[in-house]
Amino acid sequence: MPELPEVESVRRYLECIVIGKKIDCVQVYCPKIIQNCAVESFTQKLQGQVFQAIRRRGKYLIFECSDYILLSHLRMEGKYLFHPRREIKKHEHVVFQMADMDLIYQDTRKFGTMHLFSKTVDVLTIPPLSLMGPEPFAEELTASYLYDALKNKKQAIKASLLEQKIICGLGNIYVDEVLFDAKIHPGQAGNTLSLDNLQELISSIQKIIARAIELGGTTIRSFTVHHDIHGRFQNELQIHSQDKCPVCKQQVKRMRIAGRTTYYCAVCQSVDKK
Numbered sequence: 001m002p003e004l005p006e007v008e009s010v011r012r013y014l015e016c017i018v019i020g021k022k023i024d025c026v027q028v029y030c031p032k033i034i035q036n037c038a039v040e041s042f043t044q045k046l047q048g049q050v051f052q053a054i055r056r057r058g059k060y061l062i063f064e065c066s067d068y069i070l071l072s073h074l075r076m077e078g079k080y081l082f083h084p085r086r087e088i089k090k091h092e093h094v095v096f097q098m099a100d101m102d103l104i105y106q107d108t109r110k111f112g113t114m115h116l117f118s119k120t121v122d123v124l125t126i127p128p129l130s131l132m133g134p135e136p137f138a139e140e141l142t143a144s145y146l147y148d149a150l151k152n153k154k155q156a157i158k159a160s161l162l163e164q165k166i167i168c169g170l171g172n173i174y175v176d177e178v179l180f181d182a183k184i185h186p187g188q189a190g191n192t193l194s195l196d197n198l199q200e201l202i203s204s205i206q207k208i209i210a211r212a213i214e215l216g217g218t219t220i221r222s223f224t225v226h227h228d229i230h231g232r233f234q235n236e237l238q239i240h241s242q243d244k245c246p247v248c249k250q251q252v253k254r255m256r257i258a259g260r261t262t263y264y265c266a267v268c269q270s271v272d273k274k
């Protein structure tokens, strides 16, 4: 599943290609992807729009057009492809036709979503974006912010970090990496972490996400930014999908948290009490 660094790589890639281009016509072959308006309205409104900017909030791509904002979430396996006009293939669900190329949204699982908003509203202040916690590099992400946000959370810290409401952008891979780096057990209750633990956690989040963005994200299983572009962070994974802990050389353990396979080192990530 693409997480913040992968979505950021997709954003940078799309930005180089679509800015300034006009959408001549949109075709939707899987209506359930379009979330907040009828397919007809979606295609009509986007016709003639020019892509002006592409931003990101958490794992959402924000396509800023002349009069509308298109939000796109890739979920498990969504991808954007560019191709000169051709017949659509299996798993290609939305096509944005432009003069020289088509921007094609492909998604084998069809879990991805698109929302369309008028530019007259501030999309950051309405759902789904208003429901998200701060970005990893936001000023408001401080140890005391996390301490307050987690003070009633008895669930595993990993589950809280995956929810996107306390902090956005982290998914299964990076949460495992961040907790290993901060020496926090993924199953430890969020409300038992000290301010020092949380300061460590923020430092680890910022260090790992910055490095992953620098390397173009992680190419793992289904995710590639584009068939020609592969992230390189998978070569730096310390704990996720690894056999031995790189620090103490013990066997890496696995457990399930929030339905996700979680990798951790039982020696290096012991449960601390505040």
Ligand SMILES: [Zn+2]
Binding pocket: 245, 246, 247, 248, 249, 250, 265, 266, 267, 268, 269
């Ligand atoms: Zn270890």
